[in-house]
Amino acid sequence: QAPLVESGGGSVQAGGSLTLSCAASGYTVSWYLMGWFRQAPGKEREGVASISAGREGANEIYADSVKGRFTISRAGAKRMLYLQRDGVKPEDTAMYYCATKLGGGASRRGSEYDNWGQGTQVTVSS
DSSP: OOOOEEEOOEEEETTOOEEEEEEOTTOOGGGEEEEEEEEOTTSOOEEEEEEOSOSSSOOEEEOTTTTTTEEEEEETTTTEEEEEEOSOOGGGOEEEEEEEEEBOOOOOOGGGOOEEOOOEEEEEEO
């Protein structure tokens, strides 16, 4: 499968905003279940946000820890997936990964996905 390439990571102060991007060249992104995951040192991987396959009426789901602060979206023409992160907190510090699977409903389970990016590091300082 075509590689996924994340970008937009970096350092941000608590309360700030940061948008992560995932380039999905070669994908018709609306055909794919797409998600964002994160993993902090010493912690298990967490499904942060997911958007189902489908152009119209795609379903989005979020981890409770980010609801109301993070927004997942995709731009079909640009073949991109985004994660808008507002009101970031130090506990949001982690390596963030995007992942895809052809077809399917929104899911925060990593086992549902079969293609992963290399990740982008986000550090939130207090």
